[in-house]
Amino acid sequence: MSCAHAKKFRRSVNMTPAEIRAWAKDPRAKLFSLPNTRARLPALARLRAKPASQWTEKDCAFAARVVSFNARMSGAMKRDGCTPGYAVSLRNWGRAPRSCKPPKRSR
16 A cells, blocks of 8 residues: 555654653653653554555555644744643654653752
């Protein structure tokens, strides 16, 4: 199956599958996000690792949703500046903005 969103997905999701899995275990991933969003992180890591030529229609629809969310949040972050909420939310969708770090871990 060919997916029109594959190239945009690869550009939008700049975290590796290993980085996504590690982030899913990070307590900061729970900040500023809903449980059902975090529950998608394993699926996001699998899709990022899967060649686009093997994607299903469901994979393509998920990729489109990821691209759309990341575009909206990235635009909002450019407008409003880096906030902890944007940093965490984007990482929960596979995008680690280079100029915007998540809050420090509490000890």
